[in-house]
Amino acid sequence: MKNFQGKVAAITGAASGMGRTLALELARRGCHLSLSDVNEKGLAETALLAAKAGLPHGVKVTTAKLNVADREAMVAWADQTAREHGQVNLIFNNAGVALGAFVETVKPEDFEWIMGINFWGVVWGTQAFLPHLKRAGEGHVVNTSSLFGLLASPTQGTYNSSKFAVRGFTEALRQELDMANCGVSATCVHPGGIRTNIARAAKMDESMNHATGGQAEAARSRFDKMLNVTTAESAALQILRAVERKQRRVLVGPDAKLMDFFVRLLGSWYQPGSVWLSRKLMKG
Ligand SMILES: NC(=O)c1ccc[n+]([C@@H]2O[C@H](COP(=O)([O-])OP(=O)(O)OC[C@H]3O[C@@H](n4cnc5c(N)ncnc54)[C@H](O)[C@@H]3O)[C@@H](O)[C@H]2O)c1
Incomplete structure (x- = not known):
């Protein structure tokens, strides 16, 4: 997609x-927005900021819980x-x-919760919007x-499962869209560490408290840092540039680019390094 002016974009998880930031940057570029989230307060704030940012272009912003x-x-x-935007x-x-959480003891309901949002949410969104x-x-x-x-880490087995699945799903989707030559394309986004609310909002299994010697909150804060x-x-700027260039994948941030390089170089031998880092993060 060469530019976003006059287009309509739908964004999930738009409250934070x-x-x-994707919503605000798209609004600045004259793209109309349909925003959704479970967090209605944050969503309303984003909608207000986006409407302001898109004012010079008369950007229309709608929201849904x-x-x-x-x-x-x-x-x-x-x-x-x-219906609301015409296209x-x-x-x-x-x-x-x-x-x-640890793979051995993670609660089934917690595993289903994260897969429901991180993986099935992506599948449902793709299928619902493609037509x-x-x-x-x-x-x-x-x-x-x-x-x-792209790489796995101790205590992140459920998150890894959901995100490796998104990658496989999206890479297959991209190739199917290429075969269909239908004017629609797809990009898989691989952010490294991005300053957002994700670590602070993360769920922690009780086993994390044991593994960190009762210091789960300190470990969360080290991870957040x-x-x-x-x-x-x-x-947001890096993601939108990748869409403009129709990239198949985008590695967001220097850490994502560096770690992707190491994983390609080392194959599965990146894992001992990951074990060392996780021990440090858990014990401080
Ligand atoms: N921040 C990072 O370092 C990082 C790194 C790699 C990937 N990511 C991914 O980037 C995406 C955006 O996360 P972020 O870092 O901006 O985090 P964030 O916590 O700031 O934003 C996530 C948003 O998703 C919303 N959300 C949570 N559950 C939902 C549900 N069931 N339905 C609809 N919305 C829901 C939250 O309310 C929140 O507004 C996520 O998929 C995350 O896994 C983040």
Whole structure:
């Protein structure tokens, strides 16, 4: 997609972090917005800021409370977006959550919770919006995986599962869209550490408290600090540039680029390094 002026973009998880900065940057470029999140207060704030940013272009902003794990609600929101805006060109399947837990003992309900949002949310969003993007004739699916969709880490097994799945799903989707030559494309986004609310909002299994010697909150704060590499504003710019260039994947931030390089170089031998780092993060 060469530019976003006059297009319509739908964004999930728009109340905070990269969802918000994507909304604001798109509004500045004259793109109309359909925004959703479970957090209605944050969503209303984003909508207000986006309407202000898009004022010179007369940008239209609509909002909907949406849990991305709810397939029927996703379909209804996609239809509503098309009705309210006349067309849809972009879907950013961005909403996501984090969970600290060990693979051996993670609660089934917690595993289902994170997969429901991080993986199934992306699947439902893609399937619900694709017919609308095709109808518009020019469209793009932007699915957010992670650096943790390229490498795995202790206590992140559930998050890794969801983000590796998003990567496989999106790479297959991109190739199918290339085969169909239908005017719609797809990009898989792999952010490294981005300064957002994700670590602070993360769920922690009780086993994390034991593994950190009762210091789970200190470990969370160390992890949060580790994500202070790239601002959410810069991440949005990098993601939008990748969409303009029709990139298959985008590595967001220097840490994502560096770690991707090491994983390619070392193959599975990156894992001992990851074990060392995780021990440090857990014990301080
Ligand atoms: N911040 C990072 O370092 C980082 C790194 C790699 C990938 N990511 C991914 O980037 C995406 C955006 O996250 P962020 O860092 O901006 O975090 P964030 O916590 O600031 O924003 C995530 C948003 O998703 C929303 N959300 C949570 N559950 C939802 C649900 N069931 N339905 C709809 N919305 C829901 C939250 O309310 C929040 O507004 C996520 O998919 C995340 O996994 C983030």
